Amino acid sequence: MNWTSMxxxxxxxxxxxxxxxxxxxxxxxxxxxxxxxEKGHATSAPVNFRPRLVAVRASILALALFGLFYVNYVEQWITVADINILGKPPVDDLGY
Known part of the structure; x- marks a missing residue:
């Protein structure tokens, strides 16, 4: 896999x-x-929004998800044939 794809x-x-x-x-x-x-503010707006904490949490979760994705890519636990619910063979590069 290319590093740009990763x-x-x-x-x-x-x-x-x-x-x-x-x-x-x-x-x-x-x-x-x-x-x-205050006047002009939405009553549903959060009072304790911390974007830096959201970014850290998102980075950790994304790293875990990407790790699982990459290990699946290398080990081929789940392939296209496994998720093919229509029963047809996967299409090759020529489209046939």
Whole structure:
């Protein structure tokens, strides 16, 4: 596998992971005692958003997911033939 492909796949896993870990630990003003929502702010906006922590969590999760992907790529635990639910053979390079 090319290193550029590895970087691209890791980036895809990172974006997916960021969306997964984004809501973890967030609190709305309703959940925090004594927090007053200022005029013009949404009442559903989080009061303790920490983007650096989200990035660290996403990086760790993406690294774990990419590690599993790469080991599967090398060891061929799950192949295209394993996930072929239509029963047809995989298409070759010529499209036949």
């Amino acid at each position: 970087v691209a796949i890791y980036a895809l896993f990172w974006v997916l992971s960021a969306f997964v870990v984004l809501p973890i630990g967030l609190r709305t003003p309703d959940e925090v005692e004594g927090h007053v929502v």
